[in-house]
Amino acid sequence: MIGNQQFGGGNPFGSFSRKKREQGMEHFDSGGRPVGKKFPFKGAFAVFAVIVLLIVGMNCYYMLDEDNYAVVTTLGRAEAVSQAGLHFKLPFVQRVRRVSKVIMGMAIGYDVDSGESIDEESVMITKDFNFVNTDFYLEYMVSDPVKYLYASQDPERTLKMLAQSYIRDTVGTYNVDDVITTGKAEIQSVIKEKLTERMIQEDIGLSVVNITIQDAFPPTTEVLNAFKNVENAKQGKDTAINNANKDRSEKIPQAEATCDQIIKDAEAEKEARINEAQGQVSRFEQMYAEYTKYPLITKQRMFYETMEEVLPKLRIYIVDEGGTQKLLPLDSFGAAQEAAQGAASGQDVAGTQAQSTSAARGQAEDAGADEGGEEDAE
Numbered sequence: 001m002i003g004n005q006q007f008g009g010g011n012p013f014g015s016f017s018r019k020k021r022e023q024g025m026e027h028f029d030s031g032g033r034p035v036g037k038k039f040p041f042k043g044a045f046a047v048f049a050v051i052v053l054l055i056v057g058m059n060c061y062y063m064l065d066e067d068n069y070a071v072v073t074t075l076g077r078a079e080a081v082s083q084a085g086l087h088f089k090l091p092f093v094q095r096v097r098r099v100s101k102v103i104m105g106m107a108i109g110y111d112v113d114s115g116e117s118i119d120e121e122s123v124m125i126t127k128d129f130n131f132v133n134t135d136f137y138l139e140y141m142v143s144d145p146v147k148y149l150y151a152s153q154d155p156e157r158t159l160k161m162l163a164q165s166y167i168r169d170t171v172g173t174y175n176v177d178d179v180i181t182t183g184k185a186e187i188q189s190v191i192k193e194k195l196t197e198r199m200i201q202e203d204i205g206l207s208v209v210n211i212t213i214q215d216a217f218p219p220t221t222e223v224l225n226a227f228k229n230v231e232n233a234k235q236g237k238d239t240a241i242n243n244a245n246k247d248r249s250e251k252i253p254q255a256e257a258t259c260d261q262i263i264k265d266a267e268a269e270k271e272a273r274i275n276e277a278q279g280q281v282s283r284f285e286q287m288y289a290e291y292t293k294y295p296l297i298t299k300q301r302m303f304y305e306t307m308e309e310v311l312p313k314l315r316i317y318i319v320d321e322g323g324t325q326k327l328l329p330l331d332s333f334g335a336a337q338e339a340a341q342g343a344a345s346g347q348d349v350a351g352t353q354a355q356s357t358s359a360a361r362g363q364a365e366d367a368g369a370d371e372g373g374e375e376d377a378e
Contacts, residue, residue: 001263003323007009010111011156012378034320045221048238050266052263058165059089059091059092060088060089060090060091061086061087061088061089062086062087062089062096063085063086063087064081064083064084064085064087064098065084066084066101067100067101067102068098068099068100068101069081069098069099069100069101069142070082070087070096070097070098070099070145071096071097071098071099071145071146071149072089072094072095072096073077073094073095073096073097074090074093074094078146078149078150079146080103080144080145080146097149099142099145100142100147101141101142102141103139103140103141103209104139104141105137105138105139105140106138106139106140106159107135107136107137107138107158108120108121108122108135108136108138108160108163108167109121109122109133109134109135109136109214110135110214117133117135119133121164122134122135122166124167124171124172125172126171126172126174126175126179127172127173127175128161128175128176129175129240130175130176130218130336131176132171132176132180132217132218132267133166133215133216133218134171134179134213134216135213135214136167136191136206136211136212136213136214136216137211137212137214138160138163138210138211138263139208139209139210139211140206140207140208140209141206141209142205142206142207143205143206143207144203144205145205146205147203147204147205148204148206149205150207151203151204151205152202152204152205154242155204155205155206156206158202158204159199159204159206159208162195162198162199162202163191163195163211164326166191166198167191169194170187170191170194171187174187176218177230178218179216179311180217180218180231181231182234182235184213186215187213188211188212188213190201191211192208192210192211195208195211196208238352269362287302300366306340
């Protein structure tokens with residue numbers, strides 16, 4: 001009784017069992033077709049599953065271009081990938097970080113955006129205790145992406161500090177004149193060599209490509225004007241030297257050509273005189289051979305030939321006591337031969353020439369004998 005009053009006068013488990021039977025019973029619609037049970041979270045679960053699959057699928061691969069490295073980290077172990085294209089990875093296990101391959105730049109001594117000088121970085125002292133304001137531009141690139149990411153906390157800052165140190169150290173070994181004018185190329189080369197060796201020792205994944213002096217000038221206007229005057233004087237000196245070299249390049253070939261011509265003329269004169277001397281020697285030897293055979297005839301012949309050469313146009317006028325002038329031609333003894341040939345026509349030509357020559361020579365000998373007799377008489 002107490003139980004009936006407490007539970008409403010009926011079976012306390014009646015309502016519970018009835019609910020269970022109602023849940024186990026099938027439901028039918030107005031057409032008599034069974035209606036399935038409804039689950040309110042079924043659609044949300046499907047959406048969540050799709051989202052999860054998409055996230056997992058998107059984390060299964062990555063794309064790499066030509067301008068970047070990929071550093072793939074697997075449970076703390078890093079590996080560099082440089083080949084461009086599609087690559088696969090384990091989702092949520094492997095992590096990918098991209099590192100640029102391109103050459104990057106760093107300004108030292110000035111602000112890239114505004115172009116204003118930063119005195120803390122640019123002003124330095126030279127070997128001759130002068131101040132100079134120098135701006136540098138450093139070009140570098142990543143050589144090892146794994147070391148670039150994990151070997152140093154800030155590799156760019158480390159590179160900049162080392163570059164500033166070597167810049168000041170190198171500029172301090174040169175005079176201010178060299179830093180501003182003619183020594184820029186050498187200073188750049190020395191700094192690059194030192195910085196490259198130091199970056200190899202540090203091994204932080206960066207390498208130096210190039211370092212250039214953007215500008216170098218004294219910190220005051222007066223000193224700047226003085227250095228401009230020095231630079232103008234040096235340019236004038238270089239211009240004068242270039243002009244002198246040009247003049248030398250033009251005149252030296254001319255002098256060499258004149259020298260060669262003089263040498264060639266001297267050689268030709270030498271050969272001509274040698275040939276002439278050899279000809280005279282040969283002529284003398286032949287004449288001497290004839291002289292040994294016929295001394296008197298050869299002597300007379302030489303005398304006549306010499307007189308013909310020495311006195312080709314000589315005319316001798318002889319005036320006797322009566323005032324009569326007579327011409328004695330000595331230019332050619334062949335005239336007497338021609339006269340003798342005309343008088344003795346019909347005779348042999350060779351015999352006539354021999355007779356006339358003998359007659360002429362006989363006359364000359366007689367004349368010489370008469371002169372000798374007169375001299376003896378005197």
